[in-house]
Amino acid sequence: MKNITILALLVAMLLPVKVMAMDEMAYTPQATTFSVVTLGNAKGVSLRLYNEGQGGAPVQVVAMKSKRMKDGNRRWTATVKGDQKGKFYTFDVQNRDGRYQGETPGIWAKAVGVNGRRAAVIDLRDTDPQGWAADVRPAIAARDLVLYEMHHRDFSIDPSSGMQYKGKYLALTEPRAIEHLKALGVNAVHILPSFDYASVDETRLGEPQYNWGYDPVNYNVPEGGYSTNPYRPDVRINEFKQMVQALHRAGIKVILDVVYNHTFNIDGSNFQLTMPDYFFRKNADGSYSNGSGCGNETASERPLMRQYMIESALYWVNEYHIDGFRFDLMGVHDIATMNAIRKALPDDVFIYGEGWSAGGCAIPNDKLGMKSNVAQMPGIAAFSDDMRDGLRGPWDGDDKAAFLGRVKGNEESIKFGLAGGVAHPQVDLKKVNYSDVNWALQPTQMIAYVSCHDDMCLVDRLKASIPGLTTDELIRLDLLAQTVVMTSQGVPFMLSGEEMLRTKRGVHNSYNSPDSINHLDWNNLKRYPQVMDYYSRLIALRKAHPAFHLGDAQQVREHLEFLPGGDCLVAFVLKNHAGGDKWNNIYVAFNANRDSRTITVPAGKYTVVCSGGMIDENGMGTIGGGNVTVPAQSALIIHD
Numbered sequence: 343m344k345n346i347t348i349l350a351l352l353v354a355m356l357l358p359v360k361v362m363a364m365d366e367m368a369y370t371p372q373a374t375t376f377s378v379v380t381l382g383n384a385k386g387v388s389l390r391l392y393n394e395g396q397g398g399a400p401v402q403v404v405a406m407k408s409k410r411m412k413d414g415n416r417r418w419t420a421t422v423k424g425d426q427k428g429k430f431y432t433f434d435v436q437n438r439d440g441r442y443q444g445e446t447p448g449i450w451a452k453a454v455g456v457n458g459r460r461a462a463v464i465d466l467r468d469t470d471p472q473g474w475a476a477d478v479r480p481a482i483a484a485r486d487l488v489l490y491e492m493h494h495r496d497f498s499i500d501p502s503s504g505m506q507y508k509g510k511y512l513a514l515t516e517p518r519a520i521e522h523l524k525a526l527g528v529n530a531v532h533i534l535p536s537f538d539y540a541s542v543d544e545t546r547l548g549e550p551q552y553n554w555g556y557d558p559v560n561y562n563v564p565e566g567g568y569s570t571n572p573y574r575p576d577v578r579i580n581e582f583k584q585m586v587q588a589l590h591r592a593g594i595k596v597i598l599d600v601v602y603n604h605t606f607n608i609d610g611s612n613f614q615l616t617m618p619d620y621f622f623r624k625n626a627d628g629s630y631s632n633g634s635g636c637g638n639e640t641a642s643e644r645p646l647m648r649q650y651m652i653e654s655a656l657y658w659v660n661e662y663h664i665d666g667f668r669f670d671l672m673g674v675h676d677i678a679t680m681n682a683i684r685k686a687l688p689d690d691v692f693i694y695g696e697g698w699s700a701g702g703c704a705i706p707n708d709k710l711g712m713k714s715n716v717a718q719m720p721g722i723a724a725f726s727d728d729m730r731d732g733l734r735g736p737w738d739g740d741d742k743a744a745f746l747g748r749v750k751g752n753e754e755s756i757k758f759g760l761a762g763g764v765a766h767p768q769v770d771l772k773k774v775n776y777s778d779v780n781w782a783l784q785p786t787q788m789i790a791y792v793s794c795h796d797d798m799c800l801v802d803r804l805k806a807s808i809p810g811l812t813t814d815e816l817i818r819l820d821l822l823a824q825t826v827v828m829t830s831q832g833v834p835f836m837l838s839g840e841e842m843l844r845t846k847r848g849v850h851n852s853y854n855s856p857d858s859i860n861h862l863d864w865n866n867l868k869r870y871p872q873v874m875d876y877y878s879r880l881i882a883l884r885k886a887h888p889a890f891h892l893g894d895a896q897q898v899r900e901h902l903e904f905l906p907g908g909d910c911l912v913a914f915v916l917k918n919h920a921g922g923d924k925w926n927n928i929y930v931a932f933n934a935n936r937d938s939r940t941i942t943v944p945a946g947k948y949t950v951v952c953s954g955g956m957i958d959e960n961g962m963g964t965i966g967g968g969n970v971t972v973p974a975q976s977a978l979i980i981h982d
């Protein structure tokens with residue numbers, strides 16, 4: 343057996359290393375081979391080598407040689423002898439008309455200099471932190487996930503964070519950060535775009551600059567602005583890995599927000615500089631389609647774009663041990679591509695996305711990764727704006743309230759979300775705000791949430807939509823909202839900072855707002871300790887009880903029964919030890935009214951675990967059956 347293993351290893355070593363189709367740099371100390379794929383009609387490609395990541399003159403210019411590929415495109419290669427580690431490089435593609443497109447690091451740069459203008463020759467193994475080989479993705483099933491969406495700068499930039507590496511990847515390696523996340527109980531952080539993006543100038547990091555980062559430049563390199571030194575190509579890679587490693591050690595997954603649907607611009611994009619007009623969709627009249635709302639949309643249905651997305655996601659999983667992906671505007675990508683990505687990634691890598699676009703796309707909606715098509719994408723989840731807006735109010739007006747603001751008629755949308763978007767005999771789709779189909783085949787295909795980085799955060803929305811709200815009411819409604827989210831059979835998701843009653847001072851779209859708007863104020867943990875206390879107990883309650891995350895549509899239909907409610911009153915029972923729960927029947931009720939309401943439960947003796955804005959899994963006393971009071975603007979959870 344041992345001999346066979348050694349033999350297999352030897353054979354594997356002798357066979358050529360499988361280079362990914364789009365690899366553009368293969369380093370050894372003896373020589374580095376560069377390669378780039380262009381359209382078949384390109385006339386030439388110049389490779390330029392530099393000592394610096396920006397500025398300076400090339401130290402070497404090489405005319406690359408090409409071979410026509412089976413698909414009609416050309417692959418250009420050049421091998422440069424000697425140890426090139428530390429050099430930077432660009433490609434410059436000569437069009438069929440003889441014109442040079444302009445320098446680009448290529449579409450597959452894995453390391454870059456400052457601002458991502460030039461790619462870098464490095465040995466990726468030099469970037470691995472100590473113990474990296476032993477790092478593994480934490481084993482957490484989709485049904486057990488509790489997602490926490492965060493921006494590096496929001497999280498740690500304020501002095502009150504107490505963190506050393508403010509606004510950096512390394513903040514997430516600090517005990518203060520790790521302990522907070524563990525205390526809260528979330529088990530996956532979803533980081534806003536952390537690939538190299540354009541809108542923060544990495545040469546001016548000493549000045550306050552802020553952006554969410556939805557403007558991709560280099561898809562396969564970490565953003566330099568979150569590193570301690572964007573000039574040194576290895577630093578951002580190493581620090582990103584340190585972040586992943588620290589979170590994994592704490593049992594927390596890392597999910598990447600990916601924005602393959604558009605690039606920062608067209609003409610200056612690496613796509614366009616490499617293969618003009620291949621990667622972008624056009625309208626019939628030749629103009630660029632703009633389904634992203636950002637001036638362009640990529641063409642996922644084209645073979646090389648599809649392959650690019652698959653290989654890019656795989657690369658993040660293999661090289662950075664990423665646990666999942668949130669696809670920005672998934673509704674711009676075609677269904678077949680999303681399914682191909684699902685198939686290519688390991689099963690435990692969680693995939694979800696925005697099931698909408700930001701404008702009309704150049705291919706029909708029934709081919710796109712829209713929310714209504716999620717049933718055609720098994721193993722891929724979408725955000726439920728149904729539940730979100732049923733709770734807080736519609737997307738088209740910050741001053742409009744819904745369930746939380748005592749607007750009746752939103753009960754069915756809440757029920758839809760509680761059932762995880764799957765078909766349920768007691769959910770009447772005709773009364774659900776947006777969806778007229780049960781788009782989720784499984785509850786793990788629905789993301790349950792009330793707020794995210796987009797739009798107002800929860801506190802601001804409550805204030806904007808409910809006039810005359812007192813602080814006491816604000817907190818009650820905030821806790822009520824998250825209790826709906828955390829007792830949904832979907833996958834719960836929360837915006838970072840909600841646990842400390844975050845406010846963005848009423849700013850609706852804070853994508854480039856200053857730190858004073860976007861930062862978390864960690865002092866709020868002391869100001870409103872009851873919020874963090876409630877959130878952490880709520881999440882712990884969910885995690886401890888399989889009934890709240892059955893993970894299977896049939897189980898949901900079998901064990902989740904809605905009870906008669908009323909205006910702004912929704913109630914349900916998770917019955918008969920749902921999911922093997924140690925509790926027999928769990929009654930849950932949400933009352934958004936300003937006075938108490940009652941629900942009716944069978945005779946018996948019940949332990950109260952949540953009432954009036956307090957939670958204790960071990961119980962806060964017992965009550966009898968019959969008419970049970972649900973206090974104003976709060977959730978009630980009891981069990982027998």
Ligand code: CA
Pocket residue numbers: 457458538539540541542544559565566567
């Ligand atoms: Ca950047």
